Amino acid sequence: MFKRCPCPPVTDASGRRKNCPRRHGSWYFAHDVRDPSGKRRQLRRGGYDSAADAREALQASMTATGQGVRVQDQRKTSVADYLEGWLERKKDSGRFRPSTALNTHQHLRDYWIPLLGHYRLSDLTVDDVDRALASIRKEGTRPKPLSAESVRRIHATLRAALNDAVRRRVLQYNPAALAELEPTRRPKVRPWEPDELGAFLDHAAAHRLGVLYEVLAMTGLRRGEVVGLRWADIDLGKRVLWVRQSVVQVGYDSVVGTPKTASGEDRRVDLDEATVGSLIAHRLRQDEARAALGEAYEDNDLVFPREDGAYLKPEVVSKTFHKLVDAAGLRKVRLHDLRHGQASIMLAAGVDMTVVSKRLGHSGIRITSDTYTHLLEGVGRQAAEAAAALVPRGSTARPGVDQLG
Template structure:
């Protein structure tokens, strides 16, 4: 049964309408169950709302939305769900975004008051601030999971992210070095510390990611079969330090072939590391990290960016990111005619379409040369007949 009443208010009418639904006695608590809603402009509007709630209760689809603030929802989601379901590095990324971006913006707002327009306006503000579409998509993914959690926990009835679209990611041109620039850079790096040279050398010759390179141990190198077994990545997580994690996807765990040149560089480097350790009475073993300033201790991934920028300037080559060494490896392989499937497997992409999409500028150039080769082959055959 519903009870309707007028309530004094500071509007033109001087009042609004409210209603209370009496749902009887709660068998678990022994207390009377009631639902009250306020702020309706007319009695008819209040009646329609009361009828809808009554219908939802009968259909067992009613959710009595809670007065929970976004800050409490997102912190509970991080602690109770994300922490147990994602990798430590991912959880650290989530926590950073939540504390830096989401709580300052939405923390004081009740979850039931958040709507698609509010989120979309926020995305526009972030774009104006200069944030990338990729970063906003990352925020979008966290908000979607948080919203669904609020629905699952019956804080709200409707998912406030269901009609929100993140800005589409722009396709940026891949920055790479030419073969000549790679040679010039590595030649200059030969004069640097051994572990710095081998880091760059492997990055260019294998296309491995920064974390994969830094997480590489001597036991991962099969010198006889000329293979590198990639099974982990190294991350730095605040409060935990350096952490080894499994790859994000199944394709990230892979074996890649290396040439005799790479084998020779690794063996020469290994001898130097063994001599280094022997001086302090230690022996190099398979569990020591390859990229190590001393012995077998790993490098902090966060230090690589500044080191790389310094070394680029030292070598006098075009400025790119460390990750672009990976793009350089892939681009050169495709330009010399390597099969895209092979390149995809070396990079650890989940499917070849990712490779083809990312390096479409290369495949476009290869189409031109392929067309020329095809035409030349037919003309040559015709002339011989």
């Protein structure tokens, strides 16, 4: 360790330079390391206020390099450089969904690079991440502060990027993984009651997209999954469909990709008889429209295309839904609540949670349970009564309600 300051050098009796005793300047450390090519060189760091700080940093640096952390990247790489490189690698991997890539780019551009990009990657601490998160919670990019769930998603982007840095031995630990986050709770969903759903489907039946909303409500498919549904994915005779692709909107473009989760990909969804009947009638009308347009029809084998056969934009499905809801005079809900409504109806009918989870394509049953726990009160009571009815009891051992006190 040594100190640098503007004072002239002072040496001892042996001719060795002495550290300046005055309380100014900065402390530095240096130690030998092996770079990624195996060559020996010296690593230097400075700017510490005291010898104790420099000694602590020296010990941490020697520990990190001893564990294989790449010191060359430590010295030269800024947080901004690493995040931009990480995003490009993710895009090149081919495993990045277009919508995920768009959101990740926005998180880095609007939050992490402006707030943390100027730091050296190796100098980033948990305190730095905590301060950045506090700033994001307070200001965000909207007139009102971001919700805890939005902040959690933004944080997840940084955590994933720095996990990659740890995996590549560029960082010793991930400071984002240790940052403090506000607790969040899944909002209680309030889908339509069966009579409300029936009123909407009756009102929407005459609309060109009426059958699309019926399929959403009766299968629990996601918006992108129903927009990407093809006739080749449906077996009307066996009353079943398979979810094999999904359409997401990236800017003004509709991009075809895989479903949101691995468990949701290529999943089987059984159809009820009424929905199959609606699909048959819908196909007949579609065949007539195709014949009328002739070569102008763009045949993508889609169940719910635009009038000319091209891919329907997902946002059009949502906007049309809200217009139909207003025209029907019904309680306002989101399009996604049709999916929640399917889960609600199935749970009320006593369908097992595992079956509901697989039908919806959730990545795990915990998501299903956390989202719909508040809908299970009546189901749990029915299950308790059904289980008790299986146990034979004598009449004297079963007191009536009026005997309980």
